[in-house]
Amino acid sequence: MDRVGPGVTRDEIEAAYERCSGAVYTHLLQRGVPDSDAQDLTGEVFVIALRRRDTVQVHPTAGPLPWLLVTANNLLRERRRKLWRSGKAYGRLPSPPDEPDIAEAVVAREQDRWQLAVLVPLLRRLPELDQEIVQLCVLRGLAPGDVADLMGLPAGTVRSRLSRALTKLRTWYAADGRTASTEQDPR
């Protein structure tokens, strides 16, 4: 990746918060993280960025956002590991029927809610690593090479996983998601 960084100042982290906090929060909601946890993790991501600002990678066009999203993935992975241990996993296991959907109580806009309600179950059917790759490459539009660089994976691995994941998602969306989105799309 052709980086401007690494390294940012405290002021740049604060500016990045104003620009990117919604994107980090959305990234976590897309993974099925409950709203209050998504809010907390979003804050943690920026505190980590502040403390590790000499290592923050700045993408020439996307700025620090890709680095922040990968950091959010790492935090989420660790949080899930702790939750698995305590028997309260979220994200990988289906939600109990009486548990309100992640977006339901939280997301103000109807369109955000139905989009998340369609996307989260589809993503959850993929392995965790593929979910991360799809989010960065498809939902954020980052180049697979840049994503590979950020995630410390071979570029070929990212491309092949992305290709397989997209094939599955297109099939699942055509079978399930499109129906769900048609039913729920408020437009």
Next chain:
Amino acid sequence: MTFDDFATEFRDVPLPAAAQERHRTLLREAARQDAAPAAPTRRRRRLPGLLPGLAVAVLLIGGGTATATYFLSASAERTDTAFCFGSLSLDESVGNRVEFAVEGTARSLGDAAAAGFDICARYWADGTLGSRTGVPDFVACVLPSGHAGIFPGDLGTCSALDLGTLESAE
């Protein structure tokens, strides 16, 4: 609508205002702590099992290169991130080394390593590290950079790499 159309229409969900206020306060406090000069502290190190006695014994007889490395590196310990390694090598290539952030504030390298065993197991399980031969036993060593490094192996592995041993997960 196809999945590709759906994905490109996705918009960011605004973070609630109350959360933004909390985060700004958190960031200001973190920046304030970060800017303050560090007070001199006396470090206490947690060593598991027989290692404290072993360390003292080895130092006393003057032959403990790995143990000396461990104590020397303690002055520059880094607990914010740690590394998983896919082989008994310090090679930093992407196929051999993965860096991960340690959640929260690990108080010691031992804490950082303990947090990392499961993370490294995941990288081995999904094939990011290793050669899909299963998840091995791990041992945590002190890297020259002051970070915890988690290698496949046992308590003898760190000294074989000329590194200090932190702990093992078998």
